[in-house]
Amino acid sequence: MHQALYRKWRPKTFDDVCGQEQVTSVLKYETEHRAFSHAYLFCGSRGTGKTTCAKILAKAVNCEHPVNGSPCGECAACRAIEDGSATDVLEMDAASNNGVDNIRDIRDEVVYAPSSLRYRVYIIDEVHMLSVSAFNALLKTLEEPPEHVVFILATTELQKLPATIISRCQRFDFRRISLDALTGRLTYIAERENIELESEAARMLAKLAQGGMRDAISLLELCAGYHCKITPQVVTDAVGMTGRDAMLRTAQAIAERDYDSLFAQVDEVVRSSKDLIVFWQDLISLWRDMLVVKATARAGAYLDLTDSEEEQLRAAAGKFTRETLLYHCKLLEDALFAMQKANAVKRIVAELTLTRMCDEAMDTSNEALLSRIAKLEDRVALGGVAAPSPVAEAAQKPAPKQAPETVTPQKPAPKAAPAQTGTEGDGKRVLKPFRAWRELIERVGQSDPMLSSFCRNAEAYTTDGGDFIVRFPSDFAKSMTEKGGGREKLRAALIATAGKDVPDSQLLLEVKGKTQASVLDEIIAAADE
Structure with missing residues (x-):
């Protein structure tokens, strides 16, 4: 009889479990030191290894010769549990056995010693489906079970469990398996099953699985039914998705x-x-x-x-x-x-x-x-919509009546202050990366693709004084940006992106390696990244 691939390739030891090292490492340590808890709670999304780890743990607590914290798979206890003949390991689906009578049966059985194994293990899957009365009946037994009993509860919806149940268990959270781990496992299985699988197709299957190993392997078996090399197009046709x-x-x-x-x-x-x-x-x-x-x-x-x-x-x-x-x-x-x-x-x-x-x-x-x-703001900022001329507005308004002029003595004008160069205090600037630089380049590219190409390799920073600094990789890129109104287009896009007015004097164009920046600039930039 054919056996589904996800069942055939179900891990037999903790080392075979993919992407759940934060769980398997603890369980292996407890197996090596024989320091088992009386109750475990495995929670996480579907297909992440909860039931698999529960079965491995059931073998580990009863294994006669554990190997590095995992069951040996060769002793009589491991073989009995693997083929389902061990009466001391009971797996119950709480979705179909959620009544209080089912829990009462378990409560009456736990007082008896195991018939052939060291521990009697109860695996209750989808435990959140139990009724309120069933949870209440389980409380006392779960808190102080006999020494020869181990409970393993598994659920996909932790929020539905009573706090009194959670507090009585050692809890493990199963994370969604990473894309790289899923892709590697699918490639490994395909090689062993003589299935031709392209790397891009394996990546697509891993993404469709959404972090679940069982779903990924099931999709692989579905695509393998086409009896041809599995390509991205085969995956698209088999799953019914659009490329x-x-x-x-x-x-x-x-x-x-x-x-x-x-x-x-x-x-x-x-x-x-x-x-x-x-x-x-x-x-x-x-x-x-x-x-x-x-x-x-x-x-x-x-x-x-x-x-x-x-x-x-x-x-x-x-x-x-x-x-x-x-x-x-x-x-x-x-x-x-x-x-x-x-x-x-x-x-x-x-x-x-x-x-x-x-x-x-x-x-x-x-x-x-x-x-x-x-969209309208972008067009105005980039010059796509002409603003009304101030001269024309002034011509439309009636001239106000002029009051008689009075001559008053004027004070001499103060001397103009020297222009700011963007330096502060002791001549060193504190630069912070401008995070919306890519968006600014996209705005510029809508009206002037050539200008955006020169800005693409540049770096943008802001200072506490309000200056906006653009560092170009070469003098050529800087000079091409300043030609043909490029500076004004860059400033218009900056105003639209930053959401505030930036005077032309605060837009500083520089070349890398020819600035007065200090080592402090690079340190702060690296920290922000």
């Missing part, structure tokens, strides 16, 4: 108001028998990623993307303002809820929402108005 390229094309179509492409994309999803809700969730994920890129200085730390994918994402995010992305997220979220309602026509909801995302003028909500205002 990232299609998501980026959708974002570009919204930015360019290309209604034909949007309706064609929805039609393609419907005709391919893919679920529109899955397509919509992928779209929400893309908008979240673009918002992270626009709002943070280190987006790569929060996104599991390759360098090329990150560049594509930055290019797509540059077509929208933060206000527009937030407005789009609100529309996408509302549409997802509407699609999940009974009798909802998903295609119509999707098409109407994408149409509204193209033009904020179709919506009168606060989010839509903020998006339109943000």
